[in-house]
Amino acid sequence: MSRFWSGIVHDLEPYVPGEQPKVANLIKLNTNENPYGPSPKVLEAIRFATSDQLRLYPDPNAQALKQAIAEYHQLDEAQVFVGNGSDEVLAHIFHAFFQHEAPLLFPDITYSFYPVYCQLYQIEFQKIPLTAEFEINIDDYQQPNSGIIFPNPNAPTGRLLALAEIEKLLIKNTDSVVVIDEAYIDFGGQSAITLINQYPNLLVTQTLSKSRSLAGIRLGYALGNVELIAGLIRVKDSFNSYPIDTLAIHAGVASFEDQPYFEQTCNKVISSRELVVNELTDLGFDILPSAANFVFARHPQIDAKVLADGLRKQGVIVRHFSDERISQFLRISIGTAEENQQLLAVLDSLV
Numbered sequence: 377m378s379r380f381w382s383g384i385v386h387d388l389e390p391y392v393p394g395e396q397p398k399v400a401n402l403i404k405l406n407t408n409e410n411p412y413g414p415s416p417k418v419l420e421a422i423r424f425a426t427s428d429q430l431r432l433y434p435d436p437n438a439q440a441l442k443q444a445i446a447e448y449h450q451l452d453e454a455q456v457f458v459g460n461g462s463d464e465v466l467a468h469i470f471h472a473f474f475q476h477e478a479p480l481l482f483p484d485i486t487y488s489f490y491p492v493y494c495q496l497y498q499i500e501f502q503k504i505p506l507t508a509e510f511e512i513n514i515d516d517y518q519q520p521n522s523g524i525i526f527p528n529p530n531a532p533t534g535r536l537l538a539l540a541e542i543e544k545l546l547i548k549n550t551d552s553v554v555v556i557d558e559a560y561i562d563f564g565g566q567s568a569i570t571l572i573n574q575y576p577n578l579l580v581t582q583t584l585s586k587s588r589s590l591a592g593i594r595l596g597y598a599l600g601n602v603e604l605i606a607g608l609i610r611v612k613d614s615f616n617s618y619p620i621d622t623l624a625i626h627a628g629v630a631s632f633e634d635q636p637y638f639e640q641t642c643n644k645v646i647s648s649r650e651l652v653v654n655e656l657t658d659l660g661f662d663i664l665p666s667a668a669n670f671v672f673a674r675h676p677q678i679d680a681k682v683l684a685d686g687l688r689k690q691g692v693i694v695r696h697f698s699d700e701r702i703s704q705f706l707r708i709s710i711g712t713a714e715e716n717q718q719l720l721a722v723l724d725s726l727v
């Protein structure tokens with residue numbers, strides 16, 4: 377605490393990211409990173425961009441990257457906003473669209489960065505409880521709001537909301553911005569991007585951190601109506617002119633150019649997930665249906681914190697949240713085949 381801090385900074389409760397351990401040889405299944413490295417073509421592009429040219433500022437509009445993203449999703453470049461990780465994109469979205477009279481609505485169990493942005497930008501919010509089965513019920517969102525946001529699939533539950541439900545929500549909610557955070561959509565969901573040209577209040581965010589194995593490069597984007605994108609650009613140009621560095625621009629473009637690698641690695645993660653679900657079920661775990669690169673599982677007899685600590689002692693880190701409603705769950709990222717076997721072997725010894 378410091379007398380120099382402003383009132384807002386004094387009251388902030390910052391987001392706490394999953395641990396990035398300093399010791400080697402741990403099996404890291406705690407932050408939903410991709411177990412496979414980025415495409416070799418991405419690494420080649422970064423090497424190519426590592427030159428004298430780094431003395432220059434990057435393109436402030438990251439136009440080459442926007443073009444690649446627009447082409448990939450069959451949208452116009454003016455419907456694309458890029459940022460330094462989707463976390464930064466989300467921060468600008470909160471800043472640009474949610475400071476109104478009514479509260480922002482999001483699920484009680486969801487990405488825990490949302491309430492932090494609300495505190496930072498002084499946005500009222502209301503948490504809408506998930507159903508007993510940890511599902512989003514869109515009828516619960518029919519109330520005055522300054523906006524609606526949730527991840528699809530949701531985090532940390534992994535549960536997917538059908539695209540038809542999202543469309544129903546958009547039909548009923550036309551006066552505020554609806555944001556679908558699709559950080560995990562490539563692992564088994566249908567994207568809401570197809571609805572963008574019909575619903576001018578829809579924003580979809582995606583990231584290169586999970587399905588494209590580039591968490592270390594920090595790239596995320598929002599797709600939506602040109603009017604919404606123009607609002608985000610205003611915020612970005614009032615904050616940081618160059619959020620995307622030269623290496624990131626080259627890496628991102630190369631990633632969208634290597635479709636086969638992207639599909640292969642996503643498919644490997646998806647089939648590993650099915651295997652992990654089956655084996656965890658055999659060990660007695662209850663697992664929520666997952667469309668993400670992680671599973672959310674609880675054991676009816678053994679305390680989740682005890683399991684997380686036991687795993688950690690044997691070199692496997694998973695994520696445990698202390699929030700009461702989910703304190704008996706573990707969020708386990710899908711790893712390589714060897715990492716998953718190691719996880720299952722340790723769990724077998726603990727249950």
Ligand SMILES: *Cc1c(COP(=O)(O)O)cnc(C)c1O
Nearest residue numbers: 461462463487527559583585596
């Ligand atoms: C990982 C994650 C993000 C952030 O992704 P970055 O692009 O790495 O900042 C956003 N939303 C959800 C739900 C996530 O799980």
